[in-house]
Amino acid sequence: MPQRAPSSADIEALAKRALADLPSRFKDRLGPVVIRVDEFPDADTEAAMRLDSPFDLLGLYRGVALPWKSVSDPRRDIDMIFLYRRPILDYWCESGEDLGHVVRHVVIHEIGHHFGFSDDDMERIERESS
Numbered sequence: 046m047p048q049r050a051p052s053s054a055d056i057e058a059l060a061k062r063a064l065a066d067l068p069s070r071f072k073d074r075l076g077p078v079v080i081r082v083d084e085f086p087d088a089d090t091e092a093a094m095r096l097d098s099p100f101d102l103l104g105l106y107r108g109v110a111l112p113w114k115s116v117s118d119p120r121r122d123i124d125m126i127f128l129y130r131r132p133i134l135d136y137w138c139e140s141g142e143d144l145g146h147v148v149r150h151v152v153i154h155e156i157g158h159h160f161g162f163s164d165d166d167m168e169r170i171e172r173e174s175s
Contacts, residue, residue: 053084056128060128078108078123078125078126079123079124081126081127083128085100100131100132104126104128104133105126106125106155106156106158106159128152153167
């Protein structure tokens with residue numbers, strides 16, 4: 046019997062589990078962050094990120110990173126982590142990794158941006174914790 050592809054709700058559940066499993070030193074400082082699962086990045090995001098393909102982006106953090114937030118400049122928009130279902134599933138199929146691991150990696154990467162870490166910082170942290 047053929048299996049169905051994981052739905053947006055499935056990806057969101059995995060993302061929420063990843064958030065729940067964060068170490069308390071991060072979880073306690075996270076604040077309100079919305080997880081949103083879309084099929085693909087929108088056209089504006091594709092253009093802004095100069096993507097060759099919408100499959101090139103698994104997730105995206107939109108908001109003001111914690112180091113740059115100020116009480117004197119309140120922001121009305123809530124911080125969001127976008128997860129792109131089809132690119133995640135494509136990567137999952139190609140890599141053979143566990144889907145929960147893939148989603149967890151993307152969520153943690155995007156939360157790293159929320160905390161103001163650069164891609165290089167996150168790669169270094171991942172190497173050090175391996």
